[in-house]
Amino acid sequence: MVRGKIQMKRIENATSRQVTFSKRRSGLLKKARELSVLCDAEVSVIIFSQKGRVYEYSSSDMQKAIERYSKYIKEVQNDKPEMERYTQQLRLEAANMVRKIELLEVSQRKLLGQGLGLCSVDELHEVESQLERSLRNIRARKGHLLKEQIEQLKAKERFLQEENAKLSEKSGGGQWQLLTQQKEAVTCSGQRSQSSEVETGLFIGLPENRGV
Known part of the structure; x- marks a missing residue:
């Protein structure tokens, strides 16, 4: 059975209120211990019951934790005027930026030819x-x-x-080399043709009898 959501208001029945206090107090102190161990945080909890009983937990010395907290509160209070001045300065800067943006938007509309009816x-x-x-x-x-x-x-x-x-x-040099090779080939072929046309008769005997 699913437990319904408990409404956050004072429990009227004294017995139920005491039982809830004991359970919630134990759970709160347990979570405080877990937080200090898991996160290496300095945790201190002080609980006053309805009857005035005190329940506390501190991961370090409780008195030192209280002194540290008091010192922190004093520093915050001393710095409060400075923080208020800084906040006021930021508000003024933000207001000035808003006015500048509005002026720029009006100028842009005018440059686009819009909203000129009221211009002098x-x-x-x-x-x-x-x-x-x-x-x-x-x-x-x-x-x-x-x-x-x-x-x-x-x-x-x-x-x-x-x-x-x-x-x-590069292209012209290659053509010249090709033409030169072709010319040499034609010259050699012509020389071979002339050599083949020369009479190459073989005569055996004395020279004077060659004409007979």
Whole structure:
């Protein structure tokens, strides 16, 4: 059977209240011991019952823990004015930031052509001047970027021309070598043809009888 959720209010029955106090007190002190052991924390618990009995637990000396707590409270109280001044300063800075953001939003709407119905002539002139300055800055930035792109394209063009010249040089040298080899081959073939056309008769006998 699932136990229902206990409503957080004073238990009217004295006996039930005492039983609950004993159980919850034991559980609280047990959790305090576990917290001090598991987390290496300095834990001190003081419990006063309805009848004035005192139950306590301290992972160290209780008196030292109380003195340490008292010292901490005094330091907090002494630092309280300084903390209040710091908090007030943060609030003022936050309020100033909110006002600046509102002004920037109004200025942005005006630059977009919105909310101009309540603007005076001077305000409209100021908006116009801001737009002209912005336009000059945009054009200057655009011109700078276009100039960089043109320089990059020129550098790429020079690189391609150099690569093309190198390739043409290599290709031309190979053709000249091929033409030279072909010419030498034709020359050798012609010499062999002329040698084959020379009369190579064999005559045995004295020289004077060759014409007979």
